[in-house]
Amino acid sequence: MTSPPKTGLSLYLRLLRHVRLYWKMFAGALLAMAVTAAAEPAIPALFKPLLDGSFVQKDPDMIRLIPLVMIALFVVRGLADFAATYGMNWVGSRLVMDLRTAMFRKLVAMPTRFYDDSSTGTLIAHIVFNVTQVTQSATSAVTLLVRDTLAIAGLLGWLLWLNWKLTLIIIAIAPLAIFIIRTVSGRLRNINRQAQQNLGEITHVVEESVGAHKVVKIFGGQDYELQRFGTAVNNARRYFMKGISAAAANGPVVQLVAALGVALVVYIATQQAQRGELTVGGFVSYMIAMLMIFGPVKRLTGVNEQLQRGLAAAEVVFELIDRDTETDTGSQVIGRARGALEFRHVTLAYPDKPTPALNDINLAIRPGETVALVGASGSGKTSLVNLIPRFYTPDSGQILLDGQVITDITLASLRANIALVSQDVVLFNDSIAANIAYGAQAGATAAHIIRAAEAAHAMEFICEQPHGLQTMVGENGVKLSGGQRQRIAIARALLKDAPVLILDEATSALDTQSERHVQAALEALMQGRTTLVIAHRLSTIENADRIAVMQQGRIIEIGSHRELLDKNGAYAHLHRLQFHEPK
Template sequence: MTLPTLSSAQLYLRLLQIAKPWWKMFAASLVFTILVAATEPALPALMKPLLDGSFVERDPLLMKLIPVALVGLFLLRGLFTFGANYATSWLATRVVLELRNRMFAKLVTLPTRDFDNSPAGALIANIAYNVNSVTSAGTNVITVVVRDSFTILGLMGWLFYLNWQLTLITLVMAPAIAITVRYFTLRLRRMYRGAQEAMQDITHVLGETIEAHKVVKIFGGQDYEKRRFFDATNRLRRFDIKQTVASGLNVPLVQLLAAIALALIIYLATMQAAQDKTTVGGFVSFITAMLMLLAPIKRLTGVNEALQRGLAAAEVVFGLLDRPGEKDTGTRTLDRARGEVRYEHVSLRYEADGPLVLDDVNLAIQPGETVALVGKSGSGKTSLVNLLPRFYEPTTGRILIDGIDIAEIKLTDLRAQIALVSQDVVLFNDTVAANIAYGRLGQVSRAELIAAARAAHALEFIEQMPEGFDTLVGENGVKLSGGQRQRIAIARAILKNAPILILDEATSALDTESERHVQAALENLMQGRTTLVIAHRLSTIEGADRIVVMDQGRIIESGTHTNLLAAGGAYARLYRLQFEMGAVSA
């Protein structure tokens, strides 16, 4: 989905809205910033009485007061600067925290299609890295702009007070400076947008290589991955160089224009001093103020780089936040389903112009019935079960649970009726207990955990672990064997106690001993539940109440194992082929 591009003003207003709850701290940072700026003209203002009163007129009172005033001035500046820095930093970190939490909250509600279409590396980069740049636009930049703008106004006011004719010359350069800044602003935004996309590519390549490191090693893909990584990092380098060129030319050009104005003013001021039209103190005060203008002008010019980086990051952040979450049109609640499932004329396309993945499927499953889905890869088995928890929406047709269209059931209530155990077990880098009681850790007792683990044939190996249920399993259960991971997943499903169960190749890729334990655990899990089993190994589903054979998104056969074998159709051919292959491998 393409989202509308926001202007710089719209992005900034949205950032300010994020900071609105902490407006008091924001106001404090602005007040302290303005106070710091207000002290800037005081230094050149002190130069005039310092030189004229102390050195020329030799006023004893001024000779004592001026040093004290200088110390007091810098003491105040130090206090105001600390207050401004603290308030700005507090606000910046709070805005980042808020944005990260909002982005993550959006992430967990995105439709499954979004995860299919968005590389994980891009999503990680947005939340982990890009959001940091937003603070440059949201807080740091505005502080610099406010401080230096007030500083320039104050110094210009003092300059007008001292000599308005000379000060007017500085305004001649303003249009040229504005045009220069505008040109580089647009170029920098494009460069930062491209750099962020390059960073997402880097994160994506890193994530894939780390996750698939065994495949990389066994198939000799190191050189290929190094080339991919080099291409991604080199693309980022090129954008960085273009940023450097743009920002590197921006500041010197603006400073050159300011220096031309300064040189002209100094020349005219010396001419006036030679004609006794200004005092020594006035001349030094004027030049000091002029020189002090260079620093805030430089910062205001340089801040454009950080501003464009922040706004480019804000585009990405708000692009994620503006994505629509899962559609939850359901209004009906469902405490506990009986487990009747019915597919009525269900068809599915993943893309509007894509092929039919499911084609007019009709299937009725009774409460407590075990139905196995078999067929070649790509026949639509997984797509069919993925529609039940509404990971995807059917293109046409409807699905009912206990006679209720699942589109009318609240998503949380719908998914509370379903448990899933798949071949690709997902475990979190947490304790055994946290993985079994995932989503309900504070709601279940240790006795319930033990009962679930025992029913899943997992209690024995859990008790042998160093810290039992409190043992960390590592990333995706890397410290456990394949069979142990499966039994932890089964214990999770047993503890959930949902009336509908989906088993997606739950016993494949296991050794004989592990498969025996897992099969026994699954038998405990399936008791009294409506179960949909996706299976490639037909020997594991011979006892199913019904076997449904799928091909090219359609149901072509349905019946018991014995009846389908006797019919001599597609199931019989699949079974015979697997039997022959098993005999050969044996």
Template sequence: MIQNSKALYWRLLAYVRPYSRIFALSLAGTAVVALTEPLVAALIKPLLDGSFVAKDPDSIRTMPLVLVAVFIVRGVADFVGSLAMGWVAHRVVMDLRDALFARLLTLPSRYFDDHSAGNLLSRLTYDVTQVMTAITQALVTLVRDGLAVIGLLAWMLYLNWVLSLLAFAIAPGIGLIMRVISRRLRRLSRELQDLMGELTRVIDETLQGHKVIKIFGGQDYERRRFSRVNNRVRQFNLKLVAASEGSGPLVQLLAVIALGSMIYFASLQSAADQITVGGFVSLFGAMAMLLAPIKRLTKVNEHLQRGLAAAETIFALLDEPPELDQGERAIGRASGQVSFRAVSYRYRPEGPAVIRQLNLEVQAGETIALVGPSGSGKTTLMNLLPRFYEADGGDILLDGLSIRELRLAELRANIAYVSQDIVLFNDTVAANIAYGAAFHTDEADLIRAAERAHAMEFIRELPQGLNTLIGENGARLSGGQRQRLAIARALLKNAPLLILDEATSALDTQAERKVQYALDRLRQGRTAFIIAHRLSTIENADRIVVLDRGAIAEIGTHTELLAQHGLYADLYRMQGERSAAESDARF
């Protein structure tokens, strides 16, 4: 949503309010610098009329000292004002990044489905830096040069109001130019931000998929894709420069025309002894000194519009509604009874139903295996339980309470989750396992959980043991090692509900047997949902639920389902034939 520029800037300045004293100091320093501009022009008149025309001894001695004093004050004020403004700007940028990051942590999963990681990274990096220019460079220029222009014009009016009116004649032309350029700069800045998000997305995808790119020879394709976006970024930057720089010569042309007219009429007045030499030079100097601040004021529009365009995207993200968390019921540690009652879900309102009127009663401590063809809704159903997504219809109950009535923190504290896509953090082994206890644990508990997941056997061989950094998403570990760390994290949480999304998929046969034994012990007395692709791993489940196109097709034990000769029996037979073929191929 496009927001009003004034409202955007006021909202941006609200982040300055906590630092109002430092901000006031910066504005005071900037104001002093601005006021010295007309003061220098004003000193020219007594300097010429007193020192060179009247040859006044006092004027000859004092005027050079006054000029030196003015520039000392100007230098100190400029340093203090710039330093204070920079301090405030960087604090605001830090606060905005903190606010953006905090908002990202609360957004629903569907938001991340609709927005690429690259675009979100661009908001926290590129867009925030653009906002800083609107706070620092733009604001300093507006205050300093705005006051300087006002002061110089006031001095010119004081010296000769008739000639000064010529300077005011260019104001409508400057205003029209600024209005046209502002609109173009804002539009180009928005488009450039979108392109920067796309550029970041391409880089992120390339870094994440570098192995796939190499194995399939995609380097040339990715290079062309990056160059295409990179070139568009260059083109839009050039358009921004052209729009910004184009306004400067036009404004200066109007100013020079006014200046030439003033010189002509001032010469006529001087010939008629209506203006002194000092007054004429002071007036001419003030008019000449107007050119630089006017030029800077026209150029600041680029930084201001870039900052406002960035503020639009930043505040749009900050205004995104967080996950629904309106529940007020506390549940403590649940027993683990789960009821799915006529649950339905679709990813898009106009899309097909992924889960269709599903009913399932799960007793506390029961192990439920979810199987079915790809796209049957197994993972989606499990994503509804911790409310990563909100069911469109029906309800899910935990111990007889609707999960919508529970606080999200309460609900998720009762669930441990191990997905097939292992997520680890660029931290130590201990820190990754400690996620399972919200970091409130001791080393003995960490080691116990790691041993039960059969992870200590490789952790002891790492350079710093539990304190070893594992790299981005565990890049320094094997797939099986990453999987066992994730299982150790779930073991440490000791939750009454377990969701295991093919939790042993990355393990070799020997490691899988060890971890499977640990998981079997862990499931005792807990409710477990196992999403299985290898049917041999769930033969001992209490019940197997076979999903097909979002609905329950079959339900029963392994033996019962095989006897029915239905979908499960077909899946089991096909998987056995594939395993036999792979075994024959090895020999």
């Protein structure tokens, strides 16, 4: 695995490389920040000469001009602030979208051992939550440092003079400002509700893809999952920008209301000055400068916290992005295989396990032959079949498909020749048709889908569904029974029509009636295919061509059902235990 950057500077520079893709929007936002920062000290700077001219000289033209100038200045400032906020957050949302897509692309390409060592919840949190913190370093900190530092530098020159008493008039506009804030807050709440729902969709897609990574790999569903994920994260970006638009508009609108109040203060003050009730208008300039400086100072005090939180999140994000993906050492692209499999002195050990999961396995399987694997839990059955699609790589020995070492075959073409049906059926929250025609088979016609469903004995219950093949199955097929879910998985394997079939406890969790339906479907599926069957129920594999009995990672017996019973060895002992037969 490639080590991620460790220093804050290197992390920040790497983030800026991602931002560079959107440099035009980024530069425009910086320019808008400069305009905003210049407008802040310009406001009190203009107040003093304008008010002095009005109060002292009592120029009627100046009296009328002052409110208009102030309103115009606040309008310019508000537009620039909106442009800067929107532009920076647009860049930030694009950065989040790009990083999320890069992380998810990495996830669907990770080896099986990675999932064995990783928490699904942690992976989801990295993509859903941690990556959003990165924008605090890439965009938010830049906004604060550039805009607020310039604004404070300008405003500090005007805090030496003026009288604070006129600021009391600003309190009169508070109810209107509160009304505007509450109105915008209501819209933000609605947008946030939609965003939270969309966040659940993102989590759902990620959780499904991580939990079903074997099915995604076997059936070539990486592109489909990327498409689903891309749609979800783009919706998240759109909701985010709606919220930013509302929030960004809130500040300028409130400030415009405040500007109207300031204009009112100036107008009243000049009227009173004409009557000799007020002195120089520099007091108003002080009031504006004092009020305007509080916000930038408050924001700058928290910039380091945001920066460090964002850099910490960036380290986690890049740690995942920099991980090595599943290694594809193969260079040979094969077509449809005949299905001859051979294991030659295969040994496999898992990290932190005291004994090997497989120890010197030798097994040759003819094309079209059905071989059942039986034995106690932990004897190595699942480990053996997981080597065929290269979910794991043996520590020693070779596995051959049609006489060719499978590590020399590309992963895509190897897995295109393998179908998998397991006890833990994986269905996606989509229609029945989409679950049957999944991944590389997504372009199958309705006729082919129906034919596969009929062969899997599934059409009888599909026709009873409210929308037939277009019925949504719910999360992991929650709307269907166990037998129905299993038959959809069998239909998916039938549609793929792969020459090598792996059945991993495909009927172990079913009731008797469901098992009969599923067993009939499996018999149709197994016709003409090289099949490896893992089963605890020995009654389901009596017709297998051969049965291999495994114990502590070794094959200790192999033969037909009758041959093994006559041998009166380990298989016969298992048979007696299940059927309560006397010795």
